[in-house]
Amino acid sequence: MQKDIATPVRTKEIMEKYGFSFKKSLGQNFLIDPNILRNITEYAGLTKETGVIEIGPGIGALTEHLARTAKKVVAYEIDQRLLPILADTLAPYDNVKIIHEDILKADIHQMIEKEFAEVKEIMVVANLPYYVTTPIILKLLEEKLPIRGIVVMLQKEVGDRIAAKPGTKEYGSLSIAIQYYTTAETVMIVPKSVFVPQPNVDSAVIRMLLRERPAVSVKDERFFFHITKMSFAQRRKTLMNNLTSGLPDGKKRKSDIVSALELAGIEPSRRGETLSMDEFAALSEALYPLFS
Numbered sequence: 372m373q374k375d376i377a378t379p380v381r382t383k384e385i386m387e388k389y390g391f392s393f394k395k396s397l398g399q400n401f402l403i404d405p406n407i408l409r410n411i412t413e414y415a416g417l418t419k420e421t422g423v424i425e426i427g428p429g430i431g432a433l434t435e436h437l438a439r440t441a442k443k444v445v446a447y448e449i450d451q452r453l454l455p456i457l458a459d460t461l462a463p464y465d466n467v468k469i470i471h472e473d474i475l476k477a478d479i480h481q482m483i484e485k486e487f488a489e490v491k492e493i494m495v496v497a498n499l500p501y502y503v504t505t506p507i508i509l510k511l512l513e514e515k516l517p518i519r520g521i522v523v524m525l526q527k528e529v530g531d532r533i534a535a536k537p538g539t540k541e542y543g544s545l546s547i548a549i550q551y552y553t554t555a556e557t558v559m560i561v562p563k564s565v566f567v568p569q570p571n572v573d574s575a576v577i578r579m580l581l582r583e584r585p586a587v588s589v590k591d592e593r594f595f596f597h598i599t600k601m602s603f604a605q606r607r608k609t610l611m612n613n614l615t616s617g618l619p620d621g622k623k624r625k626s627d628i629v630s631a632l633e634l635a636g637i638e639p640s641r642r643g644e645t646l647s648m649d650e651f652a653a654l655s656e657a658l659y660p661l662f663s
């Protein structure tokens with residue numbers, strides 16, 4: 372077997388061979404530590420029956436580890452300059468398909484139907500481009516793809532917010548949006564030194580496994596997410612203040628808001644960051660008939 376792509380020496384060789392220069396605007400920080408890649412694939416629990424969707428293969432560092440452990444890998448790469456490089460570095464693997472497309476514009480459902488008819492389960496595994504981490508994860512979840520879960524490297528600070536529990540300063544509408552669909556946990560903290568070029572921030576690997584059904588049951592998901600966002604609009608304000616500013620005619624309809632809070636069993640003086648997901652669901656259900 373050839374030496375891993377993700378070693379400092381081989382990465383440098385590949386970069387020099389193709390005269391490749393990193394584009395910061397595309398979040399290009401490549402991994403150069405095979406141990407980290409082995410850990411990521413282990414956390415994803417891949418088997419020879421798993422289909423993997425990768426976002427941003429770069430020069431193929433993670434892709435080759437995925438190809439060795441999974442049945443098939445489909446990787447979306449936005450940067451055309453990387454296509455000939457990937458064709459070269461991943462030539463030994465016949466179970467990899469590269470799609471030259473912006474993941475945010477991709478029809479992933481259609482791709483799954485076409486490429487993954489023969490796999491038992493699908494996982495998303497990636498070292499994400501940091502400038503679009505959140506839109507990518509939200510797209511994957513909101514489109515309700517038939518996936519078992521998502522294991523991704525991202526900025527530690529974003530990982531902290533995704534996995535945050537109520538009552539912490541990291542807890543917010545992003546924690547709720549993601550924990551609504553998945554069980555989210557940080558499985559690894561990763562130092563800057565395992566990337567070229569080194570990013571400015573520390574990284575983390577987050578594992579998000581899809582729940583069989585959402586964490587809470589609400590009549591209207593969009594309304595629920597809208598209320599959670601509104602409740603965190605100004606973190607230092609009380610829930611009552613945020614709702615009166617955010618809901619239509621909120622200032623005139625204070626009594627409706629108070630009765631909804633009462634029905635949900637929530638003190639108006641509490642701050643959004645203290646509410647559990649169940650409490651947000653109760654609040655959303657109480658407000659829905661009045662404000663939807």
Ligand code: SAM
Nearest residue numbers: 400401402427428429432449450473474498500
């Ligand atoms: N997987 C490689 C690794 O671990 O070394 C590279 C990871 S690098 C952090 C992110 C990759 O995502 C880059 O290759 C970049 O070109 C690609 N990328 C950036 N934006 C993208 C998008 N919207 N859709 C698909 N790929 C994207």
